Amino acid sequence: MPAGRVRVLYVGGLGRSGSTLIERLVGQLPGVCAVGELVHLWERGITDDERCGCGEPFSQCPFWLQVGKAAFGGWDEIDVSRVGALRAQVDRNRFIPALARRQVRPETRRRLAEYTSYYARLYAAVADVSGCDLVVDSSKHASLAFCLRREPDVDLRVLHLVRDPRAVAYSWGRQVLRPDTDRPSYMTRYSAVTAAKQWDVQNAAFHLLARTGCPTMRLRYEDFTAQPELALRRVASFAGRPAPDSYPFLTGAGGTWSARLDGGHSVSGNPMRFTTGPVPVSRDEKWRARMSQADQRAVTAVTWPLMAGYGYLGARS
Ligand SMILES: [Zn+2]
Numbered sequence: 001m002p003a004g005r006v007r008v009l010y011v012g013g014l015g016r017s018g019s020t021l022i023e024r025l026v027g028q029l030p031g032v033c034a035v036g037e038l039v040h041l042w043e044r045g046i047t048d049d050e051r052c053g054c055g056e057p058f059s060q061c062p063f064w065l066q067v068g069k070a071a072f073g074g075w076d077e078i079d080v081s082r083v084g085a086l087r088a089q090v091d092r093n094r095f096i097p098a099l100a101r102r103q104v105r106p107e108t109r110r111r112l113a114e115y116t117s118y119y120a121r122l123y124a125a126v127a128d129v130s131g132c133d134l135v136v137d138s139s140k141h142a143s144l145a146f147c148l149r150r151e152p153d154v155d156l157r158v159l160h161l162v163r164d165p166r167a168v169a170y171s172w173g174r175q176v177l178r179p180d181t182d183r184p185s186y187m188t189r190y191s192a193v194t195a196a197k198q199w200d201v202q203n204a205a206f207h208l209l210a211r212t213g214c215p216t217m218r219l220r221y222e223d224f225t226a227q228p229e230l231a232l233r234r235v236a237s238f239a240g241r242p243a244p245d246s247y248p249f250l251t252g253a254g255g256t257w258s259a260r261l262d263g264g265h266s267v268s269g270n271p272m273r274f275t276t277g278p279v280p281v282s283r284d285e286k287w288r289a290r291m292s293q294a295d296q297r298a299v300t301a302v303t304w305p306l307m308a309g310y311g312y313l314g315a316r317s
Contacts, residue, residue, distance in 0.1 A: 005155050006123045009239045011138035012145050012209075013161035014195075014202040016171035018221035020270035021281065022161060023138040024261055025228065026235055028249050033130035036266025036273055038122060039139035042083045045267045046075050050180040053266035053273045063129065063265040071125035078118075086115040091143050093201060099146040100208050116151035123154060134239055138269060142205030149214045157239050158214055160206040163221035164312045165303040166296050169195035170287030173295075179271050187271075192295035196302035203306050220310060225283050228257050250281070257281035 009026065011019045027034025036053060044050040045058040052061040059065075059075070068075040090099075090112050098104060104112065123135045139145075140161075148156050172195040176187040190198065210216035217238040224231040229247050236243040249260045259281050266273040287296075300307065307313050 005153055006120070006127050007134050007155040007157065007240060008123050008148070009134060009136045009235070010145050010148065010156055010158045011136065011161055012140055012142060012158050012202070012206050013163075014168055014199045015140055015270075016168045016195075017161045017163035018224065019138045019140060019161050020266075020272045021259075021279070022159075022219075022221070022224055022231075022235075023136055023266075023269075024264060024273070025232060025249070025259055025281075026136055026159075026239075027264055028262060029232065029236055029241060029244060031132050031241060032134045032136060032239075033126055033132035034136035034138070034264060034266065035126055036137075036264075037139045037268040038119065038137045039141055039144055040268035041122070042078075042080050042087075044180065046078065046080050048181070050268065051274075053264045053269075055274065058267065061265060064267070066129045067122070067125045070128050071121040083115070083118055086111055090115050091141070091147050093141075093143050093205070096143055096146055096205050096208070099143070099150075100212055112147055112150055116147050116154070119148060120151050120153040134241055140202075142202050142209060145206070145209055145214070146212075149209070149212065156214060158206065158209060158216040159235060159238070160203075160210070160216050160218045161221060162203060162218060162310050165196055165199045165307060166291060166299050166312075167221075167283075167285065167287045168199055169295065169299045170291045173291075176271065179274055180268070192291075193298050193302060196299040200303055200306060222283055225257065225281050226255070228252070228259070228281050 011023055013019065023034045026032060045064070049057045049059050052058055052064060054061055072078050090108065098108070126135045127133060145158055148154055169192040172190040173192060175189065178185045178187055206216065217235065219231060219235070228250055232247060233243040251258050258278050260278050261276050263276050304313065
């Protein structure tokens with residue numbers, strides 16, 4: 001790997017696919033630093049000063065203070081509105097067809113290079129401060145992965161995470177309090193059909209990304225929960241890390257697994273990022289009993305081609 005090039009495992013897919021649990025477990029492998037959803041660092045971290053996974057406000061977290069200094073000479077040195085403006089110009093789902101082409105227009109290329117240079121500096125600083133040589137970013141958005149694949153200072157590996165769209169849509173329909181701030185706020189909610197359409201768009205985009213030559217590994221959340229040790233071994237090897245012989249944070253008996261989560265410095269993500277200690281590693285199939293039959297049918301109608309491809313229709317699901 002050329003000097004200065006940082007290896008990044010980018011967790012992609014639609015939110016509520018179990019990415020927080022997987023990210024945190026991958027982050028417990030030696031030499032790996034998982035930092036949550038960096039796409040939200042600029043606004044939720046720097047501007048809104050939301051809480052880090054360690055519980056401190058972003059501006060008070062010693063880890064992020066060091067990262068900010070190493071990457072930019074301090075967070076005050078960044079023009080967050082510039083990052084936001086560039087994001088609006090290049091990092092959107094609607095730009096994916098253009099970003100998938102081999103060549104992009106010179107103006108777009110300049111904007112992309114400036115935009116992804118912020119991420120490259122951030123990843124390098126995370127690797128430096130943590131002493132790890134693999135950074136896990138679970139930003140999930142396909143459009144950001146399409147931008148980052150062109151960044152010369154980032155060695156990008158994409159973990160494309162999929163989950164049964166009925167489970168995902170059920171989760172998007174629930175009201176969930178965000179513990180990220182002192183102000184009462186809730187996670188975004190989608191109707192079942194909207195969640196199903198988003199699921200289609202994100203997953204199709206990651207198939208397209210793989211076809212551009214970006215190293216991509218697909219993992220079903222259901223397979224992860226059935227055999228987490230095996231899945232972590234596969235992920236480690238895909239990300240170029242030696243797979244450890246033992247996984248002391250995992251315990252399994254009779255096909256039921258649980259994990260012990262250590263603390264971390266995730267910048268944004270599912271409320272589970274604040275959890276430490278033992279957690280179940282399970283499929284969580286509450287949707288089967290609690291989601292209306294009409295919603296289940298609607299989700300299946302919207303997503304069935306990919307659902308079938310992933311084995312979620314019929315006996316294999
Ligand atoms: Zn922290």
